[in-house]
Amino acid sequence: MTGHMRLGFHAPETAEELAHLVAEAVDTRTPLEVMGRGTKREIGRPVGSGSVVSTERMVGVPLYEPSELVLVAQAGTPLRQIETVLAENEQELPFEPVDLGPILGYGPGEATIGGVIATNISGSRRVIAGAARDYVLGVKAVNGRGEIIKAGGRVMKNVTGYDVGRVLAGSWGTLAIMTEISLKVLPAQREIRTLICFGLPDPTGVEALWLAMDTPFAVSGTVHMHAGLAKGLSHPDISGAGVSVTAIRVENFPASARYRASRLKQVLAAYEPALELDTMGSRAFWEEIRTLKMFQGTKAPLWRISTTPAGASKLVAGLARKIEVRALYDWSGGLVWLETPPLSDAGAVEVRRTIAELGGHATLVRAEASTRGAIDIFQPLDPLLMALTAKLKQAFDPAGILNPGRMYQGL
């Protein structure tokens, strides 16, 4: 259990009950804090509502057709449960969702699928497989008017009307409360190889990552991390290296994964891949990346920065000149997890200034509540996009009762 305060806590079991509850909240102008099991509750601006609505009692997998690559889950179903069901059929969620629970003090696998999709948090395989939102085939939800709406469906292709389902992905519960989600799933990878290089400076490490991506070997994981972060991982050769670590993953059926790894080794010879992890070792390593093990056990501010591979190491170097930072590069440099010192603004001024120069966007994933209430957690938008954002919010939630202020102040 998530251990949050139960006062004013509502956990309806059906979409109809939820719709009724939202309609009541509209009538009484009661803002609702929307969540699944609350493992990401501390991300975003504090909602400041006495009433919490949770989907945690909407649990189950009403439909799973492995031969159609489709799974339909109730929004409150824990991620762990979905991954277990999929694993029984040697399938998986292709976007390899990052599990933010453990860095925020919750257990692994506690997050709900609703929360995973509502935050559109994708893991290392995103670089080749796409984001969480790319696997959303359809949703059922309750909008801010208390209406039950559906969008998309359970089939692979669908351009029947606007793609409302994908819009709810990444909307952090501010537009509608998802009650059921249809997802595309894929066969699980049977054999995995991970090549690891040691001691590469950031620009060289990132260069190795995108060089690996520039091959036809379907590279599915590309991370580079500072020495201080590698120390937090379990593999003794990695934690004990005392230098930066660069890791590249290939997957497929056994002969192919081995072939791809051997070809990649040639391509990356100049970067001296000194360690190769087999399937078991790879699974353990990437699971630690997925749960951000190196950032667990502290409360230091943590940023998630989406940028370009070409700009990533410049961004980190620029920041490192101003404040002390530790960085994990993922997505061949397109994503940077950045730990900053416990400054009152979590380093926001410097982070935002650097991003303004180099492009991209940053979200403050971990910070003290006082900090979260005082600064922008999500990347501030340009005025035109902000105006569209406000109007879209209005189109779903005219009374402004769903997670008000969570993403943007006053919205």
Added chain:
Amino acid sequence: MSLALPDPDRAVLARRDDIVNQLATLVPEAILITDEEGRRTFETDALTAYRCLPLAVVLPSSTEEVSRILRFCHENHVKVVPRGAGTSLAGGALPLEDAIVLCLSRMTKVLAIDVATRTARVEAGITNTGITQAVAAQGFFYAPDPSSQIACTLGGNVATNSGGAHCLKYGVTVNNVQGVRLVLMDGEIVDIGGDHLDASGYDFLALIVGSEGQLGVVTEATVRLIKVPEGARPVLLGFDTTEAAASCVGAIIAAGIVPVAIEFMDRPAIHVCEHFVAAGYPLDVEALLIVEVEGSDDEIEYLLEKIEEIARDHNPATVRRSQNAEESALIWKGRKAAFGAIGQLSDYYCMDGVIPLSKLPKALDEIGWICRKYRFDVANIFHAGDGNLHPLILYNANDPLQLERAEQCGAEILKLCVELGGCLTGEHGVGIEKRELMYVQYSDADLEQQMRIKTVFDPEWLLNPGKVFPLEGRPPQ
């Protein structure tokens, strides 16, 4: 012809000369077509049964011109129908009498190719194939590959979230576009997404893709590039029954293999294509699958062997692996030419419903019954891996009664798709064609939510109106 267009705004029609003159002054560099013969070229798209002469046609060459045109139309309450190559099979680019057609086919530039981010920035009028041609030298390709890819534009692909044969592995347009430059109806220019993955804030990109030109006009896009695989090779699997073919598709996927493409053709389609292209398709089977896999030679051999092994459990009449690149090209040429080949024999009405894969045998059976009931022949060619059906109803377009019957037949097929758990359209879009069927799939609340989104972007509903939503549907207050 059973679908009506919205009543034209008489006041706008009366001001036609004035509007045209003002446009000419406003965008002197753009091509402006006002004479009847010139406008005739744009009176229809690939849903040729419906035609309408627009007020004028304007072909801009820059985002700034698009912005000026839209701002002017907004201020003057003139409707705008955006258009690329006009290959919509659903009437998505059908003009309106009181609308300007805004055709982006001159905006074809490749603005940047970025190897590090594996993206290309292109103008929206570039053809789908044009993107791949531009990046081929660097070893990349653009993945979505609709059958009309030589002609259709990226802008149109974005509007309808186009797929194609290879989207089973690589996804459809929404999975392959990272950013767009969008001009809103009031002329404002907004950039959504870009070089980096996953734009911050609401996923406006997901809304724009598949919105059929109703939310804004896309003038540029950043597309994701995929590294060309080491090799690719198809195998032809022929079956005596469609059921066997369908269950083979399910078995391949259930075995953990996701080929790049699984295409299905039924007997009429096989015969027409073979006659047209001589691709070497077997003629004595009821159903043919083209299953393609990618990788190194060894990987391909391994996967094809696995697939053939699975196929043997379903009593295939033919198992024939392509032996070389020429054979592979020919096999695909037959498939890609299918619609054209059938078009040489008969007029056809192409449907685009999607069904859950497990319902494939039932769906094909029922489609056969429905077509017999309406006394039409039908050919089926489609993307079996994702359940996206394309029944071609063969009819005589010169007979208005037949056209009307074909439309009724098509509507019945699409309703069947929804009943089976699928949807009305997988990649062609709703357009005008399926507008009135939207209530088959959606409730009032579902559609009202979508219409409210339309109103967010285009409060007066000037952009490509009369499409997607039932005509009696009005923007909710």
